[in-house]
Amino acid sequence: MIIAHDLGTTSNKASLHSDDGKMLQHCTVSYPAHFASGGVAEQNPMDWWGAIGTASKKLLQMANIFADQISGVGISGQMMGAIFLDENFIPTRDAIIWADFRSQKQSDYLIEKIGLEKAYKRLGHRLNPTYSIAKVMWVRDNQPGIWSKTKHICIAKDFINQKLSGKFVTEPSDASSTNCFDQINLTWDQEILGVANIPVSYFPEVVPSTSIIGGLTKEAAIHTGLNIGTPVVAGGGDGPMAALGAGIIYPSDGAYACIGSSSWVAVSTDKPLHDTKMRSMTWNHIVPNQYSPTATMQAGGASLQWIVEDLMPISEKDRYKILLSEAEKVSSSDDGLYFLPHILGERSPYWNPSAAGAFIGLGRHHDRSYLVRAVLEGVAFNLLTCIQAFTENGIPIKQVDVIGGGAESSLWLQIFADVWGVKVRSRSIVEDANSLGAAVTTLVALGKGEFSMVKELSTITGEFNPSSTSQKFLQQHQIFLDGYYRLEEWFLKRKLT
Numbered sequence: 001m002i003i004a005h006d007l008g009t010t011s012n013k014a015s016l017h018s019d020d021g022k023m024l025q026h027c028t029v030s031y032p033a034h035f036a037s038g039g040v041a042e043q044n045p046m047d048w049w050g051a052i053g054t055a056s057k058k059l060l061q062m063a064n065i066f067a068d069q070i071s072g073v074g075i076s077g078q079m080m081g082a083i084f085l086d087e088n089f090i091p092t093r094d095a096i097i098w099a100d101f102r103s104q105k106q107s108d109y110l111i112e113k114i115g116l117e118k119a120y121k122r123l124g125h126r127l128n129p130t131y132s133i134a135k136v137m138w139v140r141d142n143q144p145g146i147w148s149k150t151k152h153i154c155i156a157k158d159f160i161n162q163k164l165s166g167k168f169v170t171e172p173s174d175a176s177s178t179n180c181f182d183q184i185n186l187t188w189d190q191e192i193l194g195v196a197n198i199p200v201s202y203f204p205e206v207v208p209s210t211s212i213i214g215g216l217t218k219e220a221a222i223h224t225g226l227n228i229g230t231p232v233v234a235g236g237g238d239g240p241m242a243a244l245g246a247g248i249i250y251p252s253d254g255a256y257a258c259i260g261s262s263s264w265v266a267v268s269t270d271k272p273l274h275d276t277k278m279r280s281m282t283w284n285h286i287v288p289n290q291y292s293p294t295a296t297m298q299a300g301g302a303s304l305q306w307i308v309e310d311l312m313p314i315s316e317k318d319r320y321k322i323l324l325s326e327a328e329k330v331s332s333s334d335d336g337l338y339f340l341p342h343i344l345g346e347r348s349p350y351w352n353p354s355a356a357g358a359f360i361g362l363g364r365h366h367d368r369s370y371l372v373r374a375v376l377e378g379v380a381f382n383l384l385t386c387i388q389a390f391t392e393n394g395i396p397i398k399q400v401d402v403i404g405g406g407a408e409s410s411l412w413l414q415i416f417a418d419v420w421g422v423k424v425r426s427r428s429i430v431e432d433a434n435s436l437g438a439a440v441t442t443l444v445a446l447g448k449g450e451f452s453m454v455k456e457l458s459t460i461t462g463e464f465n466p467s468s469t470s471q472k473f474l475q476q477h478q479i480f481l482d483g484y485y486r487l488e489e490w491f492l493k494r495k496l497t
Contacts, residue, residue, distance in 0.1 A: 001069050002446070003226075004438035005312055006238065007048050007156050009033055009097065011260045014055035015432055016063055017439040018446050019071070020321040021457045025062045026432055029055045031392045033097065039129075039345065039353060041099035045083050045159050049223070052160055056224035067227045067444070070335050073164065073216070074233040074442030076241035076434040077157025078226050079177035082135040084150040091161050092149045097133045097156075098262070099298060101345050101353035103134035106141065106196075110134065111196045122248035123192075124176060124183045124272045126351055130298075130342055132178030137196050153202045155280075162298070164224075165214030165232040170204040172284035173236035173292075178203075181285050183272060183291075190497030191310045209236045210445040232286075233445040236286045236435050237460050243268060243285065243292045244441065245433030246403050247455045250290065255390070255397045256382060257416070258433070260405025263300020264348075265386045266292050267395055279349040279389035293395075298344040301380045301406045303357070306343055306373045320409075323372045328411050332374035333476045335488040336361040338483050339371075339378035349385045350484065354491045360483045376412050381480040384473075386422055399423040401460075403433040410462070417464040419473045429458040 001024070015026040020071065031047035034040065060067065080098035085091055096102075106127040110119070119127045128134070132155065140147045154162070155174045162168050175181040180192045180203075207213065215229035235241070237259075243249075243489050246256040248268050255264045272282040273293035280295040299306070304320075311317040342350075343357035345378070359374060385398055399422055401432040406412055407430045417424040429436050436457060443449040 001065065002061060002072040002439060002442045003070055004435040004442060005052055005055065005075050005430070006241070006434035006438060007075065007372040008158065008434070009078055009099070011447050012048065012051035012055050013432055013435050014059055015435040015439060016059045018218065019443065020139070021443060021449060021453050023432065023436065025059050026435070027058045027062065029053055032206060033095070035099070036352050039101040041097050042094040042305045043097055045095045048160060049163050053223040056226060057189070060225055067225060068429050070226050070230055072231040072233055072442045073226070074438040074445070074447050075157040075160055075235035076238050076438040077155060077174065077235070078158065079174055079237040079239055080131050081153060081156055081157045082132045083156065084139060084146065085154065085159070087151045088151050089152060089168065091142070093139070093146045095156065096139070096347065099131060099344050100135060101129040101140035101378070102131040104353055106137035107134040110192065110195060114192060119192065121274055122182055123191065124279065125179055126278050127179060128345060128347070129353055130353055131177065133178055133192065133198065134196055138196060143460040151202065152368065154204050155237070156238070158204055161232060161234065163363040164216055164220045166217050167214040167220070168204045169213050169234060171207055171211065171234040171236055173209055173240040173286055174257065175206055176284040177237055183282070207234055208288065209234050209441055210421045212445055224284070226350045231446065235438055235441060237283065239264065239266065239294055240283045240292045241434045241441070242281060243435035243437070244287065244401060244451065244454060245429060245437035246401055246427065247458060249287050249451055249454070254399060254401070256401045256403060259301050259404040261302040261405070262296060262298055263379060263406070264294050264296035264398065265332060265374065265383055265390070266294040267390060269293055273393060275389050275393055277389070278321055278351070279386070286437065293390065295348040295389045297341065297348055297379070297382050298346050299341055300383070301404060303341040303343055303375050303379055307372055311371070323368065324409055324411055326369035327373035330369050330373050332370050333377050336368055337366055337374050338480050339374035340484055340487070341375065341378040341382055349389060352488070352491070356491050356494070358487060363384055376415050377419065378480070380415050383416070384419050384477050385481070394415055397422060399409060399425060401425045401427055403427060403430055405431050413462070413464045417466050419477070421466050421470050422462040423471070425460050426462040428461050433458070438473050442461040
């Protein structure tokens with residue numbers, strides 16, 4: 001048996017799997033995140049480490065098994081952040097996570113010196129403050145005391161792997177989320193690091209995602225309840241891991257959407273996708289020699305979480321069920337009400353950290369059912385723009401498999417089908433797709449399976465076809481886009497007041 005962990009924004013979703021990949025147990029251990037005005041988004045890396053220990057012990061207890069029955073551990077982790085470590089790999093400050101966009105000035109500097117299109121073709125990504133390298137530059141420029149103590153920089157799962165094994169490494173999928181990784185040559189980009197004036201020695205060695213990087217140290221064994229020497233697999237970033245968990249391995253496997261805190265649409269390709277409008281980015285896949293072009297919005301599931309928590313701040317047991325049931329009875333866009341889901345700034349398709357959330361077209365009669373429905377539709381409209389980043393580049397999308405917490409809502413899945421105009425499918429693995437991907441990667445590393453085994457571990461549980469009136473959503477999508485573009489200049493001005 002093996003244990004897989006998925007370090008997300010709000011929790012560690014951990015799972016226990018048999019050697020044929022089947023999930024035997026799973027549990028979730030939550031931890032806090034700090035969001036504040038000005039684009040602040042941070043977490044304490046030691047909270048991740050605590051969640052790893054708690055979840056590992058809990059899985060053993062839930063399954064009533066012993067540590068010597070665990071043959072390996074693998075991690076999927078949130079991407080695009082920056083963890084700052086001293087010479088002994090102890091954090092020098094809280095981690096700056098993917099949602100933080102304070103580093104616009106540093107990103108602009110890189111764009112000026114290197115060029116947006118040149119960097120995009122080499123990195124597979126725009127230069128943007130949501131990526132790691134600009135965040136590293138921000139700490140150097142604004143917190144010199146912390147920077148003077150910093151000797152190592154990594155991403156979330158790399159920090160955990162170092163705590164588990166004592167080895168400081170990363171792999172291509174997570175490295176491709178830093179904005180300083182040459183994804184074709186699989187090396188740190190010397191030019192960008194030179195312009196950024198960040199030593200390449202601060203970054204981990206890059207190894208394949210299926211590498212066994214070492215065994216559990218004595219301290220890690222005590223922390224997790226597992227045996228000393230239990231193999232630790234390099235793992236990968238949560239975006240490509242989700243692609244693997246959803247069964248999107250090769251181009252013929254089609255597309256999937258993940259509706260987590262952030263949300264995205266992705267496919268698998270044999271080479272990076274370079275969209276002329278730079279709406280999409282391309283990760284290195286967990287699968288060797290494959291890539292995962294992705295169009296990602298900042299706040300998909302996070303937008304629904306925000307509106308539910310604001311409308312029902314007292315944590316009622318069924319508050320999601322209650323509000324979604326009310327939203328099912330109305331149609332906000334039909335009534336001229338739209339929601340721009342940019343509450344954490346925006347990546348695809350605008351790449352605008354100044355973007356903000358907005359309800360447009362509010363009327364006196366719009367109660368909470370309309371507000372929730374507008375949020376659901378707004379996320380769907382934004383993801384349609386993401387889908388168009390693929391279809392307009394010759395990648396056909398005829399159906400989309402949906403994973404993530406949002407996939408548990410039949411209402412939202414039907415809205416997706418109507419707005420996107422394609423068949424939408426739900427899968428038996430919803431919130432655990434990332435940990436499933438990590439489990440399969442671990443089994444491949446241990447010589448106990450192939451990547452294709454994932455297709456037998458998650459089945460289709462439902463299909464949602466576009467309704468007869470779905471054509472109207474194409475026009476409404478244009479109205480949605482027009483709302484953003486009319487407010488784009490205002491979003492920037494409000495930051496100057």
